[in-house]
Amino acid sequence: MCGIVGFYGKHSAKDIILEGLSALEYRGYDSSGIAVIDEHEDLKCIKEKGRLKVLEETVQESGLDGHIGIGHTRWATHGVPSKENAHPHLNSEGTIAVVHNGIIENYLELKHELIEKGYIFVSDTDTEVVAHLIDLYDEGDFESAVYKTLDRLKGAYALGIISSKYPDTLIATRKESPLVVGVKGNEYVIASDIPALLGFTRDVYYMDNNEVIIAQKGQLRIQDLEGNVVSKTLTHIDWDTEAASKNGYSHFMMKEIYDQPTAIRETLCRRLDEKRHIQLDDIKLQKEDLDELNKIYIVACGTAYHAGLVGKYAIEKLARIPVEVDIASEFRYSDPFVDDKTLLIVVSQSGETADTLAALKEAKRKGARVLAITNVVGSSVAREADDLFYTWAGPEIAVASTKAYTAQLVAFYMLALHFANTKGTITDQEYVAYVDAIEGLGNKVEEILSQKETIEAVAKILVEATSAFYLGRGLDYTTAMEAALKLKEISYLHTEAFAAGELKHGTIALIEEGTPVLAIVTQERLAEKMISNMKEVKARGAYVIAIAKEGTPHIGHVADKIIEVPAVCDILMPILSVIPTQLLAYYTSTLKGLDVDKPRNLAKSVTVE
Numbered sequence: 001m002c003g004i005v006g007f008y009g010k011h012s013a014k015d016i017i018l019e020g021l022s023a024l025e026y027r028g029y030d031s032s033g034i035a036v037i038d039e040h041e042d043l044k045c046i047k048e049k050g051r052l053k054v055l056e057e058t059v060q061e062s063g064l065d066g067h068i069g070i071g072h073t074r075w076a077t078h079g080v081p082s083k084e085n086a087h088p089h090l091n092s093e094g095t096i097a098v099v100h101n102g103i104i105e106n107y108l109e110l111k112h113e114l115i116e117k118g119y120i121f122v123s124d125t126d127t128e129v130v131a132h133l134i135d136l137y138d139e140g141d142f143e144s145a146v147y148k149t150l151d152r153l154k155g156a157y158a159l160g161i162i163s164s165k166y167p168d169t170l171i172a173t174r175k176e177s178p179l180v181v182g183v184k185g186n187e188y189v190i191a192s193d194i195p196a197l198l199g200f201t202r203d204v205y206y207m208d209n210n211e212v213i214i215a216q217k218g219q220l221r222i223q224d225l226e227g228n229v230v231s232k233t234l235t236h237i238d239w240d241t242e243a244a245s246k247n248g249y250s251h252f253m254m255k256e257i258y259d260q261p262t263a264i265r266e267t268l269c270r271r272l273d274e275k276r277h278i279q280l281d282d283i284k285l286q287k288e289d290l291d292e293l294n295k296i297y298i299v300a301c302g303t304a305y306h307a308g309l310v311g312k313y314a315i316e317k318l319a320r321i322p323v324e325v326d327i328a329s330e331f332r333y334s335d336p337f338v339d340d341k342t343l344l345i346v347v348s349q350s351g352e353t354a355d356t357l358a359a360l361k362e363a364k365r366k367g368a369r370v371l372a373i374t375n376v377v378g379s380s381v382a383r384e385a386d387d388l389f390y391t392w393a394g395p396e397i398a399v400a401s402t403k404a405y406t407a408q409l410v411a412f413y414m415l416a417l418h419f420a421n422t423k424g425t426i427t428d429q430e431y432v433a434y435v436d437a438i439e440g441l442g443n444k445v446e447e448i449l450s451q452k453e454t455i456e457a458v459a460k461i462l463v464e465a466t467s468a469f470y471l472g473r474g475l476d477y478t479t480a481m482e483a484a485l486k487l488k489e490i491s492y493l494h495t496e497a498f499a500a501g502e503l504k505h506g507t508i509a510l511i512e513e514g515t516p517v518l519a520i521v522t523q524e525r526l527a528e529k530m531i532s533n534m535k536e537v538k539a540r541g542a543y544v545i546a547i548a549k550e551g552t553p554h555i556g557h558v559a560d561k562i563i564e565v566p567a568v569c570d571i572l573m574p575i576l577s578v579i580p581t582q583l584l585a586y587y588t589s590t591l592k593g594l595d596v597d598k599p600r601n602l603a604k605s606v607t608v609e
Contacts, residue, residue, distance in 0.1 A: 002087070003027035004099040004179075005196045006070040006160035008170040008215035009187025013069035016189060018056055020196030021073045023245065025052050027101075027192060027395060028075030030377070031086035034059060035097035035162065036069035043097055043164035047086035068170055070160040072099040075395055076377030078107075079124030089128040091135035092120055096163045098134070100127040101192050102177040103270045103392065105155035108281075130159065142166040143214060146173075150212075150225065155270060160190055170215040172207075179207040183234065186218040194237055195245045202237040251596045253398035253490070257582050258449060261442035263393040263403040264575070267410045268438050270392065276435055278418050282388040283371065285343075287422050293343050296323045297368075299331050299359045300347035303401040304373075304408060306482040308347055310574045311412030313475055317571060318426055318434075319419035328355035332362040340367035345415075348372070349396060349404040351379020360384050373411045375404055389415065398597045400490050402582050405482065406445075409575050413438055437568055441575050444566040448579045451563065455580050458545055458561055459587035461516055468493055468516040469507075470581075471500040471537070473530055476520040479574050483518070483581030490599045491588040500533040513541035518581075521548040521555060522565065522573035534558045547580050549573065 003024030007013040013036050021032060032055040033047030044064055048055040052073055072087035079085035088097040104110070107126035110133065115121070119132045133152060138145040142163055156176035163169070172179060172190040182189040182197035182204045189197050190213060197204060205222065207213065211230055214221045222230045249255040273279050296315060298308035305327055312323040326336065328346075338344065344363040348356045351374035360370055360381060372385035375393050382388055391407035417434055420426040426434075462468055468487065472480035477499045484497035498507050500519070511517065517537045521530045527549075535558055538544050546552075546559035549567050556562060565576045589596045 002075050002101040003073040003192045003196065004070065004087075004101050004158060004160050004190070005072075005192075006099070006162070006170055006172060006190040007188070008068050009184075010067060011187065013066050014059055014064055016200055017069055017071035018052075018059065019199045020189065020191055021052055021071050023195035023198070024191070024193055025073050028073045029395075030074055030076050030081035031083070032071070032073045033086045033088050034064070034069060034071040035088040035090075036064055036066035037162060037164055037167045038064070038066040041164055041167040043090075043095055043162070045088055045090060045094070045097060047083050047088070049081055049083055049086065068162060068167065070097060070099045070162055070170070077103055077390065077392060078126045078377075080377060084123045085125050087127060089123060089125065089131045091131045093135070095165055096131050096134050096138075096161070098127060098131045099160045100130060100157055102157035102175075103155050103266070104129060104153055104157060105270050106153070110152060130161075134161065134163075138163075138165070142169055143171065146171050146212070147225070147227070156266065158192060168217055170213075172213040173211065174207050175209050181205045181207060181213050181220070183220065188215045188220055193245075193247065198237065203234050204237060205232045205234060250590070251398065251586070253400055253402065253586055253596045256396055256398055256403045257579070257586065259394065260403045260406050260579070261445045263391070263407045264410055264445065265439070265442045266392045267407045268414065268435075271414065272435070276432060278414050278421075278435065280389065280414070280418055282390070283415075283418070284387060285371075285419075285422070289369075290319070290321065290419055290423050292341055293321060294339075294341040295337070296321055296343045296345060297331075297336065297338065297363070298323060298325045298345045298347065299328045299356060299363075301328045301353055301355055303405050303482060303485065304347035304349060304353075304356075306478055306485070307405055307408035307412060308345070309478040309481070310409055310475060311345070311415070313478075314412050314416035314571060315419060318416040319423055320425045321419065328353065328359045331359040338363050338366040338368045342366075342368040343371060344368045345371045345373065346381055346385070347374075347408055348379075348381050349375045349401055349408075351376040351381040353381070357381060357384070371415075373408055375407070399599055399602050400486055400585065400596075406575050406578065410438060410441075413572065437572055441568065441572065444568060444576055445579055447566050448576060449583075451580070452583055455563060455583040456587045458563065459584050459591060461543065461545070461561075462487070462491070462493060462584065462588045463591045465493060465514075465516050467510070468495045468518065469510070470495065470497040470518045470520065471503075471530070471533060472497070472520040473500050473526040474523045475570065475574050476523055476526070476530070476577065479520050479577045479581070480518075482578055483520070483585075486582055486585040487588060489602060490585055490596055491592060491594065492600075493588060500530055503533055503536060508536065508540065511537050511540040511542050515542050516545060517542040518545045518547060518584075519559070520577050521546055521552055522577045523570050524549070525570070527552055531555065531558055547577055
């Protein structure tokens with residue numbers, strides 16, 4: 001997830017663009033750049049690696065100025081953070097500049113075609129193909145060249161485009177990536193998000209998919225892909241800057257909870273080819289490699305460790321490969337059985353988790369192959385690994401991980417399917433059915449989010465408690481562990497997760513009159529046993545809250561409160577069952593008046609042991 005800004009008007013473009021990028025730096029901060037058409041109608045471009053302040057210093061020293069331009073702050077998805085991979089991207093002659101938020105799914109196909117036609121690429125990004133395609137199709141009509149280019153692109157994108165051949169034109173468009181345009185008289189600002197506009201105007205148009213913005217000769221046109229003019233309603237923004245950076249949500253955590261349908265879809269859908277087969281270009285494991293494996297280790301910390309527990313179940317069930325899961329801080333001290341027939345899968349949102357990095361290096365010393373699941377391109381984990389899976393969840397600001405976790409689950413399901421398909425342990429029909437089911441998860445998450453008022457009401461019960469307990473069996477126990485972690489780390493309520501079948505072995509002694517017990521019941525073959533466990537704690541005075549798959553029989557006879565989640569096959573239920581627990585943690589914390597995004601004593605990235 002990156003941030004783009006563009007300006008057309010009478011003011012200094014660089015000042016407005018840099019101010020807008022500063023407001024969007026939360027969307028990406030590994031590199032940035034700006035392109036401006038100056039008073040001589042030349043296109044000037046400056047790019048820098050690192051935080052935005054590096055670019056700001058360079059621009060101020062350069063004397064760069066003009067009245068039309070585009071800028072970008074990057075969250076890397078294709079290619080490591082560098083000047084070459086930073087946006088804007090140019091055509092070979094440096095007359096066309098493009099900024100992009102999203103991913104061009106068919107960029108490799110387009111890149112090979114363009115190389116055959118003599119185009120030279122200087123970056124590893126998917127975006128550079130856009131600049132070269134516009135150049136290819138430009139026969140004296142800028143608008144037509146852009147439209148022909150859009151017709152070739154597959155994927156998700158918001159684009160800002162300028163050309164020194166057409167120095168009085170700014171073009172922008174979107175498909176599945178956000179874009180707004182701010183209006184102030186005959187001046188216009190395009191941006192990925194509202195915060196970038198607030199320093200200039202509060203009057204905006206929200207752009208819809210497949211709409212094209214053309215700012216030209218002091219006027220603004222909004223068209224569809226057939227060139228028909230689209231009528232839009234201007235909206236006045238009343239948010240303050242802080243609220244705007246959170247998309248109007250009170251906290252980053254809530255925004256990121258609501259980002260999950262998009263994160264789930266993007267992690268999967270951008271890797272599906274035309275035949276709906278998963279394409280993992282950065283993973284080179286072949287059938288013979290998988291057949292030679294004795295074991296897979298999954299190593300991670302905290303929330304990522306819980307994702308690994310789900311990953312173990314998925315890989316063993318689908319690909320029939322033995323898997324062990326270990327906490328990274330314990331792994332290298334346990335003298336694990338690791339050799340050249342071991343695959344180590346490390347999971348880290350930041351890619352900088354110290355214990356996970358140490359485990360990775362220890363395994364490599366013993367000859368293991370390493371596959372990394374991370375959210376940050378160019379991170380230490382990514383650089384050290386042999387194979388890579390990037391979760392395209394976008395930056396996660398809140399300390400308590402939400403969208404990174406569900407994206408990691410999607411990553412594990414995709415790896416399991418990829419391994420199973422490669423080994424031939426599932427049929428083609430089963431493969432397609434799972435892909436279809438994963439693709440539908442985003443919509444089901446949205447259904448759960450629509451129950452937020454019901455979930456907030458349940459949180460009021462937890463606010464008054466001194467302890468709470470999550471129960472689950474099978475995959476539901478894994479979700480219970482993640483749910484308990486979320487609740488205690490941001491609300492400071494003592495919360496434990498128990499395997500429900502272990503209740504009789506001592507833990508039921510902790511249940512007192514009125515103790516909240518949250519039972520997760522989504523595994524059909526274990527539902528009857530879970531209901532029996534719920535009866536046991538209820539008989540000891542517990543207040544039972546069920547998070548249950550819709551249609552679960554008899555659940556209403558034993559639970560005091562029920563939060564239903566949509567049905568999907570059992571193996572995929574952890575993505576859905578965790579959503580209510582995230583909301584419960586959020587509402588419990590806010591009702592207590594706590595700092596949801598920055599809980600005490602915790603950091604987003606643990607870079608020391």
